[in-house]
Amino acid sequence: MNDATPKPEKSDGTVGRTLAVLDRVAEFGRPVRFAELLPVCDLPKATLYRFLQTLTNQGMLAFDEDRQTYRPGLRLVRLAHAAWAQSSLAPIAAPFLDQLSKETGQTLHLAQLDQGMVLYVDKRNASHPVEMFSQSGKVGPAYCTGVGKAMLAYLPEDALQNALTRQSFHRFTEHTLTDATSLRAELENIRKRGFAWDDEEHEPGIRCIAAPILSPQGRVLGALSITSGQPDGQKQLETYAPLILETAEKIAKAASDWRFPEQKRAD
Amino acid sequence: MNDATPKPEKSDGTVGRTLAVLDRVAEFGRPVRFAELLPVCDLPKATLYRFLQTLTNQGMLAFDEDRQTYRPGLRLVRLAHAAWAQSSLAPIAAPFLDQLSKETGQTLHLAQLDQGMVLYVDKRNASHPVEMFSQSGKVGPAYCTGVGKAMLAYLPEDALQNALTRQSFHRFTEHTLTDATSLRAELENIRKRGFAWDDEEHEPGIRCIAAPILSPQGRVLGALSITSGQPDGQKQLETYAPLILETAEKIAKAASDWRFPEQKRAD
DNA sequence: ATTTTAGTTCCAAATATTGAAACCGTGTTT
DNA sequence: AAACACGGTTTCAATATTTGGAACTAAAAT
Incomplete structure (x- = not known):
């Protein structure tokens, strides 16, 4: 039962990847634009786009219409x-x-x-x-x-x-x-x-x-x-x-x- | 542009459902067992189980081995x-x-x-x-x-x-x-x-x-x-x-x- | 006016998700 | 002690969802 696990990968599917994006956004420490996120997320444009949409209408991110930026949302404060x-x-x-x-x-x-x-x-x-x-x-x-x-x-x-x-x-x-x-x-x-x-x-x-x-x-x-x-x-x-x-x-x-x-x- | 949307449902796929589980756990205000969550989550046993696993090894939940309970994880504090x-x-x-x-x-x-x-x-x-x-x-x-x-x-x-x-x-x-x-x-x-x-x-x-x-x-x-x-x-x-x-x-x-x-x- | 950059939508192929059912411990009842 | 119930875990084929290349649009830069 030693961890001679042949599978060191644990990517946790869609949820894992989406949450990784959340981390990326938080790491910026300031509102970020789509284009700034794209290079650090290592995801196809369309995919990142969809993830951001999902997170946003889940309240995990907030989107600033005017400035077109994403930032961590208040739902996190409640959960935290x-x-x-x-x-x-x-x-x-x-x-x-x-x-x-x-x-x-x-x-x-x-x-x-x-x-x-x-x-x-x-x-x-x-x-x-x-x-x-x-x-x-x-x-x-x-x-x-x-x-x-x-x-x-x-x-x-x-x-x-x-x-x-x-x-x-x-x-x-x-x-x-x-x-x-x-x-x-x-x-x-x-x-x-x-x-x-x-x-x-x-x-x-x-x-x-x-x-x-x-x-x-x-x-x-x-x-x-x-x-x-x-x-x-x-x-x-x-x-x-x-x-x-x-x-x-x-x-x-x-x-x-x-x-x-x-x-x-x-x- | 009024919300005469024919689709009042916005379930946001897997991510949305998984995050809903996170809310359920947080709502308890105390560590919860699998069996307590099952009735309030409206998900098949196997599905809830998988979601909890995912959330746990994402650090969004923490699992207490001894007491077999889930609670909101520290990753949330960081994000919040x-x-x-x-x-x-x-x-x-x-x-x-x-x-x-x-x-x-x-x-x-x-x-x-x-x-x-x-x-x-x-x-x-x-x-x-x-x-x-x-x-x-x-x-x-x-x-x-x-x-x-x-x-x-x-x-x-x-x-x-x-x-x-x-x-x-x-x-x-x-x-x-x-x-x-x-x-x-x-x-x-x-x-x-x-x-x-x-x-x-x-x-x-x-x-x-x-x-x-x-x-x-x-x-x-x-x-x-x-x-x-x-x-x-x-x-x-x-x-x-x-x-x-x-x-x-x-x-x-x-x-x-x-x-x-x-x-x-x-x- | 033309080009570039930034963001959004499409859609068929690929893949991950789904959940009924079976399974496995452990503790409880008969 | 055997049978049962309970809580939790695993399997697996059917299915629905995700995926991402590419095409597209709007706006900004040249």
Whole structure:
């Protein structure tokens, strides 16, 4: 029963292809025209056209008559509400984040892994707001963020392997780890230490400490981080280590008492 | 060009049917089993099964192995982030909401119309800071909420007609308007007044004042409300009338400067 | 006026979808 | 313990849908 599957293809028929188009549209981050989509979708003109029509009158996309552009539709917001409430750690973790926020006064992030990327599912702002992007639903790279590395470090080998192939290893700063080998070494350190650092690997001047949230069986459920924008951040953050680990532990406990969020199969 | 369309059905093929299943799952508001879905989906067993499989390995649903349940998947959260940022008024309205929140100290709601329902896209709490999908993405009835009525009041007749057929007219409180006729009368008052009241029509003890957000051409973009839980709420809220109208105006201006969010076609 | 670009429609061939029925575990009743 | 019911999964031939090359139209650029 080993996956000596002779069929690595899982294109999921029409539905899969149509949803892929939805992703393409979302990726643009702005309204797009048909002609811009065509080259990135790898579909015949007529087919793409039909898909866009379908998605539009399904409310998954909205079409701007005036500007002839497509953008993700409000139906997604409705659906995502349910997803966030049921499939994310956020509702469960909320009280613990509130608590930690009160205790530290720092910016907090709660993230989960999706398709090898970091998906932020909740956030607490510091009293002194730090300049950085991130909100629920926002995605970011795994290989150069605290939460990302914390999660990767505890992935089983096959899932890790899969996730690594999806990393771009783009150099954001001079501290960014830009290849799988050095990242693997770093992950080893994280496992020894029990938590991860992001030492300006993603954004200059931004450091954070991150702890994985693991199910009792050791499965990766998500990760939690505390961010600092201060130059002496590292030292300050270090003092939070016991606290963040403890909080991650509590969240894990609460999560497993209620449900086990199922990790996406490493297809 | 009137919809004397001989084909009121627009089933959108496989994709449409599959997405309908996604809605059914989301509606449950909790993880569902195959057998619970079967009766509400009106599909043959094998077909529903295949759809669920497809949605699951597309990440639109997540499947809990242990409990054998389906729930909306994280991919939706990612997609919705883009939708929220591009198709909702929220990003544009944010600074104005912040301002209004500071000035009034009250709970605010920003909503848009989706499928005849009120879709909340942003919120400001009296105390807490912003919570993303916890509130945005939530849906509510149009016929008995301030924001709902404010939007209905300015809809063109055909769209209103369509929206009215989608209202359940369930009696939530003794103040709820429970039929189209009395609602239409109320809408007339709202147009005269320029803003809407919700006088405990949805929840006992909860009142609000709401203003429509209209494009320069008079198209309904959304609505804004200030809520009060105080017994003397009405009187207090009345003093906010000029302020909320002014804020709605500003948001409308800002929105039309940047883009015209296209309203869902009244299919 | 002519050409190019962008978007839309056609339609026969190719393919994916369909769903009744059979099947398979697992737990429950007799 | 055998028989049964329940929930879920798989099969497969009939069928309806999707597919996409190409032709077409509208609008913009030359």
